[in-house]
Amino acid sequence: xxxxxxxxxxxxxxxxxxxxxxxxxxxxxxxxxxxxxxxxxxxxxxxxxxxxxxxxxxxxxxxxxxxxxxxxxxxxxxxxxxxxxxxxxxxxxxxxxxxxxxxxxxxxxxxxxxxxxxxxxxxxxxxxxxxxxxxxxxxxxxxxxxxxxxxxxxxxxxxxxxxxxxxxxxxxxxxxxxxxxxxxxxxxxxxxxxxxxxxxxxxxxxxxxxxxxxxxxxxxxxxxxxxxxxxxxxxxxxxxxxxxxxxxxxxxxxxxxxxxxxxxxxxxxxxxxxxxxxxxxxxxxxxxxxxxxxxxxxxxxxxxxxxxxxxxxxxxxxxxxxxxxxxxxxxxxxxxxxxxxxxxxxxxxxxxxxxxxxxxxxxxxxxxxxxxxxxxxxxxxxxxxxxxxxxxxxxxxxxxxxxxxxxxxxxxxxxxxxxxxxxxxxxxxxxxxxxxxxxxxxxxxxxxxxxxxxxxxxxxxxxxxxxxxxxxxxxxxxxxxxxxxxxxxxxxxxxxxxxxxxxxxxxxxxxxxxxxxxxxxxxxxxxxxxxxxxxxxxxxxxxxxxxxxxxxxxxxxxxxxxxxxxxxxxxxxxxxxxxxxxxxxxxxxxxxxxxxxxxxxxxxxxxxxxxxxxxxxxxxxxxxxxxxxxxxxxxxxxxxxxxxxxxxxxxxxxxxxxxxxxxxxxxxxxxxxxxxxxxxxxxxxxxxxxxxxxxxxxxxxxxxxxxxxxxxxxxxxxxxxxxxxxxxxxxxxxxxxxxxxxxxxxxxxxxxxxxxxxxxxxxxxxxxxxxxxxxxxxxxxxxx
Amino acid sequence: xxxxxxxxxxxxxxxxxxxxxxxxxxxxxxxxxxxxxxxxxxxxxxxxxxxxxxxxxxxxxxxxxxxxxxxxxxxxxxxxxxxxxxxxxxxxxxxxxxxxxxxxxxxxxxxxxxxxxxxxxxxxxxxxxxxxxxxxxxxxxxxxxxxxxxxxxxxxxxxxxxxxxxxxxxxxx
Numbered sequence: 001x002x003x004x005x006x007x008x009x010x011x012x013x014x015x016x017x018x019x020x021x022x023x024x025x026x027x028x029x030x031x032x033x034x035x036x037x038x039x040x041x042x043x044x045x046x047x048x049x050x051x052x053x054x055x056x057x058x059x060x061x062x063x064x065x066x067x068x069x070x071x072x073x074x075x076x077x078x079x080x081x082x083x084x085x086x087x088x089x090x091x092x093x094x095x096x097x098x099x100x101x102x103x104x105x106x107x108x109x110x111x112x113x114x115x116x117x118x119x120x121x122x123x124x125x126x127x128x129x130x131x132x133x134x135x136x137x138x139x140x141x142x143x144x145x146x147x148x149x150x151x152x153x154x155x156x157x158x159x160x161x162x163x164x165x166x167x168x169x170x171x172x173x174x175x176x177x178x179x180x181x182x183x184x185x186x187x188x189x190x191x192x193x194x195x196x197x198x199x200x201x202x203x204x205x206x207x208x209x210x211x212x213x214x215x216x217x218x219x220x221x222x223x224x225x226x227x228x229x230x231x232x233x234x235x236x237x238x239x240x241x242x243x244x245x246x247x248x249x250x251x252x253x254x255x256x257x258x259x260x261x262x263x264x265x266x267x268x269x270x271x272x273x274x275x276x277x278x279x280x281x282x283x284x285x286x287x288x289x290x291x292x293x294x295x296x297x298x299x300x301x302x303x304x305x306x307x308x309x310x311x312x313x314x315x316x317x318x319x320x321x322x323x324x325x326x327x328x329x330x331x332x333x334x335x336x337x338x339x340x341x342x343x344x345x346x347x348x349x350x351x352x353x354x355x356x357x358x359x360x361x362x363x364x365x366x367x368x369x370x371x372x373x374x375x376x377x378x379x380x381x382x383x384x385x386x387x388x389x390x391x392x393x394x395x396x397x398x399x400x401x402x403x404x405x406x407x408x409x410x411x412x413x414x415x416x417x418x419x420x421x422x423x424x425x426x427x428x429x430x431x432x433x434x435x436x437x438x439x440x441x442x443x444x445x446x447x448x449x450x451x452x453x454x455x456x457x458x459x460x461x462x463x464x465x466x467x468x469x470x471x472x473x474x475x476x477x478x479x480x481x482x483x484x485x486x487x488x489x490x491x492x493x494x495x496x497x498x499x500x501x502x503x504x505x506x507x508x509x510x511x512x513x514x515x516x517x518x519x520x521x522x523x524x525x526x527x528x529x530x531x532x533x534x535x536x537x538x539x540x541x542x543x544x545x546x547x548x549x550x551x552x553x554x555x556x557x558x559x560x561x562x563x564x565x566x567x568x569x570x571x572x573x574x575x576x577x578x579x580x581x582x583x584x585x586x587x588x589x590x591x592x593x594x595x596x597x598x599x600x601x602x603x604x605x606x607x608x609x610x611x612x613x614x615x616x617x618x619x620x621x622x623x624x625x626x627x628x629x630x631x632x633x634x635x636x637x638x639x640x641x642x643x644x645x646x647x648x649x650x651x652x653x654x655x656x657x658x659x660x661x662x663x664x665x666x667x668x669x670x671x672x673x674x675x676x677x678x679x680x681x682x683x684x685x686x687x688x689x690x691x692x693x694x695x696x697x698x699x700x701x702x703x704x705x706x707x708x709x710x711x712x713x714x715x716x717x718x719x720x721x722x723x724x725x726x727x728x729x730x731x732x733x734x735x736x737x738x739x740x741x742x743x744x745x746x747x748x749x750x751x752x753x754x755x756x757x758x759x760x761x762x763x764x765x766x767x768x769x770x771x772x773x774x775x776x777x778x779x780x781x782x783x784x
Numbered sequence: 785x786x787x788x789x790x791x792x793x794x795x796x797x798x799x800x801x802x803x804x805x806x807x808x809x810x811x812x813x814x815x816x817x818x819x820x821x822x823x824x825x826x827x828x829x830x831x832x833x834x835x836x837x838x839x840x841x842x843x844x845x846x847x848x849x850x851x852x853x854x855x856x857x858x859x860x861x862x863x864x865x866x867x868x869x870x871x872x873x874x875x876x877x878x879x880x881x882x883x884x885x886x887x888x889x890x891x892x893x894x895x896x897x898x899x900x901x902x903x904x905x906x907x908x909x910x911x912x913x914x915x916x917x918x919x920x921x922x923x924x925x926x927x928x929x930x931x932x933x934x935x936x937x938x939x940x941x942x943x944x945x946x947x948x949x950x951x952x953x954x955x956x957x
Contacts, residue, residue, distance in 0.1 A: 081893030081936050221890060228895040229886045229902070230879060231817040231857045238816045289811055290803045367829055367897045367935040368821050417819075418894035418936050451822040680890055684941055688893050691937025714826040714933060721931030722924040725939045 387416020689748025817857025
């Protein structure tokens with residue numbers, strides 16, 4: 001798996017300054033594509049352009065400047081509710097081009113034939129330099145070159161404001177510069193379009209100095225919100241094609257069942273419905289949706305599958321992972337933080353803490369189940385209409401399944417329910433099934449999963465456990481920290497329909513199956529306590545549970561979910577840090593400050609301390625109790641560095657020991673992303689992440705038996721309602737001197753769990769080292 | 785044949801009596817505000833107003849609401865216009881205060897559940913023009929067949945938008 005968060009958050013790299021750039025000659029090529037100034041050289045790779053694709057090496061494929069001074073931008077990144085493509089991207093481009101935000105009138109996102117770069121719907125701000133920023137920076141230089149020529153004024157004498165270039169007493173707008181001209185600006189691009197990371201623009205064009213920002217930092221509104229609220233947006237769910245059939249899938253009886261015999265449609269009841277079978281993939285299609293739903297239910301009842309039991313079942317999950325899973329086939333990963341010698345330090349510890357922490361399987365659980373419309377045409381062209389976090393990767397997967405090439409596949413991208421990572425690998429479940437049914441039916445087919453399909457046949461966030469050992473010295477300082485993280489492969493990108501149909505798909509997770517789908521468990525949680533002298537962090541990986549024994553080769557399929565891998569590693573670390581503080585007799589927040597060296601880490605801790613009204617003292621509180629039916633209160637803290645952003649939160653909770661019910665009463669979160677691009681949008685993302693974090697901490701656990709997932713709906717997979725939501729206080733720390741902007745849509749969903757668990761300890765004096773903190777588990781802990 | 789009264793317009797639809805209203809609205813009448821979320825009345829994404837009361841269209845047989853007054857997200861501006869005596873021609877260019885507040889507060893993230901949230905807010909504000917935070921939380925949690933669920937966690941933004949909508953509505957009455 002990828003450890004993106006450990007990439008250096010380098011914003012500009014070794015760039016030329018604007019002045020140096022001008023001195024270097026400024027021969028940026030407009031009109032033909034070879035040679036070029038210094039920043040165009042380097043590791044540029046000429047990518048072959050597919051049919052039904054844009055040429056990513058042409059700047060015009062990313063940003064179009066129109067004669068009327070309007071601007072269009074294109075990005076492969078689909079919006080899933082973060083809003084970045086409609087707000088931050090427009091602000092970033094407007095800033096680099098020195099045009100008003102409103103000049104960017106059109107944003108095209110996600111369509112594989114109309115956007116250049118691909119990649120998943122994550123890391124939108126690209127560690128401070130998303131592709132679109134570089135495209136804008138290159139375009140700006142080209143516009144300056146054009147203006148210099150037209151105005152006969154040297155480039156370094158030109159000024160640009162609101163899309164108008166002035167110099168030597170003359171002015172010209174960007175629109176007039178490009179009017180009636182065929183301009184071709186070539187930019188260096190490399191990467192693999194249909195991979196999870198897509199293409200990246202290379203080189204280091206000069207960027208606008210942060211001190212000159214005027215568009216970044218303002219709370220522009222998200223244009224797509226207006227159209228969604230007014231019911232004027234076309235969602236993927238709204239796509240209807242002529243002659244289209246509605247379909248429902250009859251999924252196998254278990255995660256290892258194969259088809260014995262497919263049921264027949266009762267034609268008296270459902271005269272227009274039809275069964276389509278491909279291997280173990282069984283679909284029912286009909287002209288109307290209601291007939292398809294009812295006929296599929298009837299066919300499901302008449303279909304025979306083999307029985308299969310090969311999963312440990314939910315109750316034995318951690319025992320299975322500890323004792324039976326194969327942790328030896330994947331190499332052990334070590335983090336960059338490893339240093340010193342933990343053995344002697346642990347051996348001679350003044351005080352020592354050793355414990356195991358467990359985190360359950362969780363569902364992405366989009367509020368709408370996955371759906372897609374596919375149209376496989378007679379000439380072999382495949383059109384897919386869907387909501388998908390990585391349409392270019394989906395394109396590659398569909399091509400592989402059909403044994404064709406990606407140029408035959410076009411994915412049209414529409415808004416849909418948030419997936420939180422589920423389709424970053426290219427599919428969410430219904431897309432490939434729709435393609436196979438359309439191919440068989442010879443008509444467009446719309447596959448809509450029902451709620452139970454989505455709970456039981458989608459991927460999930462991987463379960464994990466971690467063993468921690470900590471030594472505290474006589475001065476109350478951490479002398480040693482050792483953590484071993486155990487997690488099954490966290491990303492399976494195989495389209496489930498292709499697997500069920502027995503058609504080509506990428507290989508199942510294995511040690512060699514690729515960067516993100518490998519069984520290797522990399523370290524994803526950057527170490528933030530540099531002064532600790534002896535540190536070991538190891539990652540142990542294995543196959544997905546059931547994958548090796550299921551006749552379908554599926555088992556409990558996992559997929560990255562918001563803060564992937566890092567959630568599984570930060571939760572044990574941060575809860576253990578709170579326990580170590582208690583062992584040292586120290587305040588948990590001050591203990592973190594004392595062990596953090598980075599100014600920004602200390603900054604978010606102090607900010608969250610002040611904003612939450614934190615009372616500095618050791619945990620547990622002196623009057624902690626673990627019995628009785630009156631609420632007892634406590635508070636906990638946690639810290640994380642992700643994608644260039646520092647995060648800290650404080651949770652204040654109440655728990656009723658007799659019922660085990662935990663309620664978060666106040667949630668405070670401090671965020672330092674460097675430059676805050678759009679305060680309102682960031683605040684809304686953080687609030688949403690905070691609520692999801694409370695949900696993960698208190699409610700979410702996938703329940704499964706020996707055959708499959710038994711969680712089937714919102715009753716068996718509860719998430720918070722409005723009455724579960726505490727007062728939430730968001731503190732945004734705008735920190736321009738960092739010089740870049742970090743991510744804001746992840747991390748918050750993972751921060752709450754260790755803080756809430758620490759708060760439970762503060763209130764009761766007992767630690768639950770297992771997520772979620774469900775009433776039954778809390779009750780069990782407090783009674784013990 | 786079922787006769788529906790949707791957003792003030794009489795519509796005849798050819799659908800079996802037991803067809804859930806959601807599929808008739810989306811597939812036959814092209815009213816795409818309500819979304820399919822669960823088909824079980826557990827989330828609220830499909831909500832519409834029937835005689836001013838929130839109903840889950842995913843479990844409502846179409847025949848059971850024949851000739852009842854149905855309002856979808858698309859019909860909220862006209863509903864507001866009628867309540868305020870705004871001329872039909874002018875009504876085409878306005879949004880319901882709830883919709884306006886949802887935009888001004890930048891409430892949705894993915895937005896998939898927000899149809900139901902705006903329907904619930906409209907129902908609440910029509911009966912209680914100035915709800916307290918506790919009353920808003922109670923309405924979105926306890927007044928329907930299930931709580932109105934948002935997976936993106938926009939509840940704080942919804943709360944703020946309901947309060948904002950109440951202010952807009954008060955100014956205009």
